[in-house]
Amino acid sequence: MSRKWIWWVSMTVAVWLSTPAHAQEDVCLFQVDLSNAATASGWDYFTTTAQTADQTINLTDQSGNSVSGVTAHIGEGWCYANYTDGTSNPSPVDGVTVPQNVYKDRYRCSNWGNRNPWLHKIEGLPAADYKVTLFTGSGSAAVNWKAEVWVDSGDGSGETQTINIEFGAGGSDSADVTIDATSDVLWIRDYGYDSDPLTHNFRQAASGYVIRGTDSNASPVADAGLDDEVIDEDNNGTETVTLDGSGSSDSDGSIVSWVWTENAQQIATGETAQVSLAVGTHEVTLTVTDDDGATDQDTVTVTVNGIVCLFQVDLSSTATASGWDYFTTTAQTADETIGLTDQSGNALAGVTAHIGEGWCSYSYTDGTSDPSPADGITVPQNVYKDRYRCSTWGNRSPWLHKIENLPPATYRVTLFTGANSSAVDWKAEVWADTGDGNGETQTTNIEFGAGDSDSVEVTINAMNDVLWIRDYGYDPDPVNHNGRQSASGYIVRGISSTSSVIAPVADAGQGGIVEDEDGTDSESVTLDGSGSWDYDGSVVSWVWSEGETPIATGETAEVSLSVGTHVITLTVTDDDDATGQDTVTVTVLAQGALWGYFVDYATGNDANAGTSEGTPWQHCPGDPNATGVAASTSLAAGDTVYFRTDTTYVMSADGITLNASGESGHPIVFDGSTWGGNDPCILTGNNALVSGIGRGLTDGGNTRSHLVIRGFEFHDIGGYADNDPIWETTDPVTSPPGGVGISLTGSGEDIVVEDCRFSEIGQWLNLAPMTDTSSVTGAGISLRNNTDVAILDCDFTRTRMGVSLKPTTTIENILIQGCNFHNYMVWLIDAAPAATGAAFSNVVIDGCLFHDHYEHDQSNWQGYGDAPHTDGIFLRTTGLNSTWDVTIRNSVWYSDQSSSGGTASIYLSQGSSATIYNCVFMSDTKSMAAILVGFDKPVGATQTVRVLNNTFYGGYRCLILDGNADAYDIRNNLFCRTIGYEPVSVKLSSLTGLAMDNNLFYATDPARCVYYNGYRTLAAWQSVSGQDANSCWADPLLTNVGVGAPSTWDITPTSSSPALGAGFDLS
Structure with a gap:
């Protein structure tokens, strides 16, 4: 069942009384x-x-x-x-x-x-x-x-x-x-x-x-009162309005007559008068006459509005939209089918609205829902509505409705259920506060199944107050949360207005920190009050003050501020002479000065202010070990937390929770390399965990956005300490404790991690009694459903995974750039969907170095059982139908060790797609191939693999094509193998979708150019497949390869190389 609801606000005409001036005696x-x-x-x-x-x-x-x-x-x-x-x-x-x-x-x-x-x-x-x-x-x-x-x-x-x-x-x-x-x-x-x-x-x-x-009489002054808007509350087409001329005056006598007219027709007389006005806009003229017969006129504009309905519809069953959406319609005095569009612009047909006698109802005739009539409320068009899930309460996962910009008034909030709902009690909470969600709640209980409703009254005291409705509903399956039912709708109805004139809302803009760039001890700053607004009129004046002293006027203003912190007040005045205020804090830093919060684990004290280098905290806000000022401080947009360098910060297993988000252009920054000496601050858990997962920085599963994390070393988080007694036992260990350096699993966006080192995260040692493939744990960085994340210039070693990408919905715009992955690692980058339908959108791995992660290969495994199956980049669907848009480019793989093992440098498993170009693979010792495309894709999935413009050189196979991808595009590559076996192996059951051309092949045995149902020369491969028509078998004549460690090779083609100019134009 779907519901819509309506809001109605009653407003009264504003009245100001003034004492008339006494007539002056001769x-x-x-x-x-x-x-x-x-x-x-x-x-x-x-x-x-x-x-x-x-x-x-x-x-x-x-x-x-x-x-x-x-x-x-x-x-x-x-x-x-x-x-x-x-x-x-x-x-x-x-x-x-x-x-x-x-x-x-x-x-x-x-x-x-x-x-x-x-x-x-x-x-x-x-x-x-x-x-x-x-x-x-x-x-x-x-x-x-x-x-x-x-x-x-x-x-x-x-x-x-x-x-x-x-x-x-x-x-x-x-x-x-x-x-x-x-x-x-x-x-x-x-x-x-x-x-x-x-x-x-x-x-x-x-x-x-x-x-x-000679002219001794002064004319009177007419005052028809303030312009106003009222609502046709009973929807009969008219509304009674009080006209007020009591502000009129005569300086040398008294007023003896007040006449009210509209379009030259008299509609009332008297100092005040009540008149009935039709829906629409009315220009009413007041003419006053004094005791000497002189007259004056003034006009007042009165607008009578019809009821406007705001209602909510559950569109989950419609063909044109999905989920909840909001709609508005003007008042109707009879049933009328109206055309609506949802927030995406889709047409929504079959909605009948009836609004009369001060209420409105609607009937959505899609065959699925038929809501009951409900009282309505008129609201301004700019009321902002938001509906989203919040944290769980008990075993319930509630919806939280946030309604902003309601005019100050007392409201009755009613929640109701559908007639088809299960007959089980449910719970909701309603409250109002300033927007922080901490207001006193009022509880309303409704029993499902009877179409019941319940109400509470709340008061909005100011335009910036927020009305909250937390709808716990009923969860019939508290374990899996399947079939959870929420309220079918709600109504917010104004029952009394707290003010006839609504004060404007001042918005002093975004504060922040600026630096005195020219060393003059002051800096020019732009103050921006353009976000200010007035519900019942317009803002006519903006005055900026510091303390009691005005410093500027205007919606925006340029001011020169001295070095220091300035709290600036914006006072706005509307056309009714009502005012509103807001403050903005601007700090001007001296050249080269640091501003923010300071943390020194060695010498700090949580009772300190934490706002200067001389008063640092010991703990960062969000650390469960923090006390005093550090514990009570809430970080905000634009804040920077400096950790003293050359120190070790010891965390508990819970790590430090990132408990706030920044804003676009004003992130919260955690900095471990700027303040102090030379070496970055080390964040460590000292392996203080014997089970579960240890964490460094974590969002706790909450959405945290607009963050920068830079210049830290994450070390010894989770896993076992070197002296743990576990190393003295002989009993096999298959599930050791894990660890995560940075855990971002709450769908945050706009996050940068740069210049950080991740080492010894989780259980990384290659020793008995560790047993089988799962006995190496840990991840440097773990992402879930994040957007716009950049991992830049970081170093990863001694952990199972460097970067883990595990979306349940979509992970989008992820950049891993300039990073170094090496030593004691299983999967350097691991990407896999955690739910069917998950998507990897614009994931880019660029300019990275992958090398020497051989220690856990089969030939080197020192533990019990099967060795971990190592790969460089592992893109795997785990059999789940998912969407892939991954690019791997400009990166280098090599191994200076002679031992081999593992699977592939890049492994595309079970249907994952990728574009791999401009990469170099130099003797990377993975047993099967540098690039392996293997196993069939899930039913219904689409897979595309592109391998373009890469150079392969070494003793191991360059490329294996297997599985059943929709398209393979293999062009402009140098496939060179230094032993007498095939550089490329094609194991496809069908060559449909395969495009190979403009490649250079080379090995010690020309008879083994390509393996395709047996070894084949290039000519034989061309003949049987129809591929590689413009490819060749030739020594690529690279500058320096095959001598010394691969890390020292120079794979640049010499001027005589047959590869020069032989490729296909990929631009």
């Missing part, structure tokens, strides 16, 4: 001539608040003296002052509202003609249009006078406007001016009238002035 600024007052003298300034009727007010001059007899009337937007001291009685004049902080100054200025004027300077007026009015007292002389009014930046150079007033008539005159900015200055130069231009006696100035703003 304030009058006026000037009164107090020269005749008993309580004061000269001119002074006064202010009073607005009154709606005449009111006698008490004033105080600037000296603090009371001034009585002043009546002020301020109403209907104007004001005037009536000073009744019996001397002056100014006429009513319009007033002006001004802020209390207006600065006023009055002083005499330079003469103008024969007049000595007063200059009034008024600062701090708000930007506005003003009318400036000057007036005289009723007792003034009836003589014309003059004044000038202007505005400038304060230097007195503005354009003047002239005002003329006739004294004695209580006259007044006005001019209009504009203040463009609060920094502008209003000037009034009052020349008045001077009746005595010689002595300036009896000079009269204006009795006062009034400054009135």
Whole structure:
């Protein structure tokens, strides 16, 4: 039975409340001539608040003296002052509202003609249009006078406007001016009238002035609230939305009307209003009106989304896809057959979806599954879903579902079974955490067979929280795990939102280590925040800070950092003004400095920090013997662990577990040759194991990727110590303990092993009481289902296998390059499938040296029983149908020893395929041949063998072709044998698929060029087979062969060699 499930999240409209500004009261600024007052003298300034009727007010001059007899009337937007001291009685004049902080100054200025004027300077007026009015007292002389009014930046150079007033008539005159900015200055130069231009006696100035703003009302400000998205939760085509205009304000009064419209049609009134909106996007306009009749508008965008279903389908029985997959579809109000595609782009037909009344169901009509209806949940399209097997729990091997990027909310997680499931209890766990898998679990139990379900509630507090579902299901066969059943599906439904505005997610990028390359004690570093995002909007600001100090802005930024470690905080702000933060750590190293963790087995202490050469640990993190800081430290991408050179690190039989992975471009590095002296660090188990397998570095069967292991010697791991009592017994030993230098069996990828030496791994000694072929054990490096592994410039000796390749599924992109394999070894490289259907994809053995591994050959075996069957490279199917893509190139085989034994330098057994080219075989003393293709392939398998452009020279057979490969391609080879027997033996029952040509044959007996149903000359072989039409029998005339040890030979053809230019173009 297959299930799909749906997610639904309810969201609320965000509301911000702000206190409206109070309306500003009118304030009058006026000037009164107090020269005749008993309580004061000269001119002074006064202010009073607005009154709606005449009111006698008490004033105080600037000296603090009371001034009585002043009546002020301020109403209907104007004001005037009536000073009744019996001397002056100014006429009513319009007033002006001004802020209390207006600065006023009055002083005499330079003469103008024969007049000595007063200059009034008024600062701090708000930007506005003003009318400036000057007036005289009723007792003034009836003589014309003059004044000038202007505005400038304060230097007195503005354009003047002239005002003329006739004294004695209580006259007044006005001019209009504009203040463009609060920094502008209003000037009034009052020349008045001077009746005595010689002595300036009896000079009269204006009795006062009034400054009135001609536009005294400020417009209101409309605020329609935040844009928002809501969900049609009951799927009826509409959703009720709250519109909020409470953020609107009026600076000099109050708002008296709120009107909401869409497309010029009124849909609501009021400061807040609830409206029903159809599914779709709506632009709603708010128009506000203040108590002076002024208006303003603002718009808000409200999007009503239909339900989107996310569901899971078990596609294991479909013809178009396999395994579990995820699908989404928009809401439907009735059953509707919909076309879906899986994640691989394959069409998936026969799915009926019904979504209505706030839930959705589906029916997958492939004849195999018919899931029950289930509640659904809408989720953002960018929610990341992952489903994979995790480690076993008891006898169960659970599925672990990881769901990321859910909006903050409380969710109900429901798991359910199919009606056809076995009636057995099963278990699941649900929890949320920050992504490390360590959150508190909640357990839900379901009984199979009744289509039961059970639920728990979890809360997502932040966008970077992760929801986990661990589905143990039921395993009816806890031994072999056959027939295990998991839940048919699950639903994650939002039941309450924790926030109406979702904060953005900051991503400060990948930290790391850089070196001060130019020795200036600083380095330029690129900070990258492009991974930041916002679920309900967009990120509009990126600010980078170190401590409290901003150092850069922008999505990416270049900064110069000094030598040292820098913790940099990225603060991102979204278009709702919500913020999120993330940190990145960047270390700038001084030129030539090492950075990382340091391990010194001889002098270190696990209580040390481990982060400097002076504070090393004794043990590496992952070593079960580690304590303190070393034990609690978790390695991360970009870390390097330096082991002190010239030391021996003693491990237990469990070795050191590689307990973390790096990242692409930022591997975790284990280094045994950089820090300290000259010789690499030795990792040893001191043979501290009497049974089982000892390990050096191991992934523990877990997937560990992006690793570099360099510069170590792996020694004495597993097997028996030289002084073990076992060597004193005479009882046969057939299964001694094994050992592995590096064990990578957990499907990791992007791993480099370089410049390492592997010696005495497992039981390697050729001595009694070891008995039979299995009594030599151990492997330098063991790989299982790995991808992108490079084994570079390593040395292997004194172990059963140098490199072991044993996939159960696929091993891919494996490079073994520049390595040296020699002495006391059975199979230098052993490749064999561990399960039917396993594949070897792009396995390349390049530029390696294979030599002198004769000690376990038949003639040299010192133990009991049958000797180990030695081979150089052993490619074997073990009878399992498997796929092979192996290349062996540019490599050399030789033996400086005269003893012979074993099988072949390269043995392709039971259907393994390989391409072998540009290799040299110099007297490699394997009994049967340098290259042996033998035994029939498994039924249904395909085998192709290519032997191209190789040189063979020595006393042993060069090539044996046997079995039933689909194709043999043998061209451009020098087959030279120094004794009177055939260089090549063809034992095929049929020559169909065989292509041999452009080869050079040579031995001491031309009658034995090729063995094919008997010895044959080249001509006879050509005649009977139709092969080798362009081949020849000739001395290859090599530079130096056959004299001295083979390792000293020079197989370069001389200029007279018949091989030159005679080959087939293989390009």
